[in-house]
Amino acid sequence: MAPVMPPRATRAVSALVGAVLAVAALAGCGSAPAPESPPPTAPAGPGFRAMDCNGVTDADIAKAVGATSFTKVVDNDSGCFWQENTVIGTFGVGMGISTWWYRGSDLDTERTLERSAGRELTEMSLDGNKGFKAHDDNACSIYVTKGQDVITWSIQTMNPGMLPDLCVVAEQLAQRSQDRVN
Incomplete structure (x- = not known):
């Protein structure tokens, strides 16, 4: 007859055998190399300094287009929107001046969207950007664009004849913004 182990010794041996089997099973599964972490992406350089409305004030808008033409209706971390005050019924609602800051976007994405809208595109540089x-x-x-940031300034209206040249307005506001956030 085989010797009988005390219950405590039996549990210890069983636990040891279980642990050895678990390690062996894991070792068999672990034969593939661990996946490598992707290499860190080099930063594209510093972007723009954060400022409310990308550095442009209500007074700047009024100076560019007229004191009563637009009213700020959106002001958040991504940008601002000034609603055009001239509407006929509800026609013209949604027209206005906007500025938005996109982190991690690129100009090619924005070019594609603008081409899809049927707009004429002209390359330019503003303060080296x-x-x-x-x-x-x-x-x-x-x-x-600067680093991983893209800032846009846009003016849209159903009444272009009632405003200064739209691109002159957009360029003035973009330059003022660059003077403050670049």
């Missing part, structure tokens, strides 16, 4: 202008009869937008 690459960009482009997109325009048609009722809209003009300026896009500028």
Whole structure:
């Protein structure tokens, strides 16, 4: 007859055998090399300094287009929107001046969107930052990039004859913004 182990010794041996089997099973599964972490991405350089409305004030808007033409209706971390005050019924609602800051976007994405809208594109540079202008009869937008940031200024209206040249307005606001956030 085989010797009988005390219950405590039996549990200890069983636990040891279980642990050895678990390690062996894991070792068999672990024969593939561990996945490598992707290499860190080099930063594209510093972007723009954060400022409310990308550094442009209500007074700057009034100076560019007229004191009573637009009213700020959106002001958040991504940008601002000034609603055009001239509407006929509800026609014209949604027209206005906007500025938005996109982190991690690129100019090619924005070019594609503007081409899809049927706008004419012109390459440009503003304070050493690459960009482009997109325009048609009722809209003009300026896009500028620095590091991983893209800032855009846009004016859209159903009443272009009642305002200064739309691209002159967008360029003034973009330049003022660059003077403050670049």
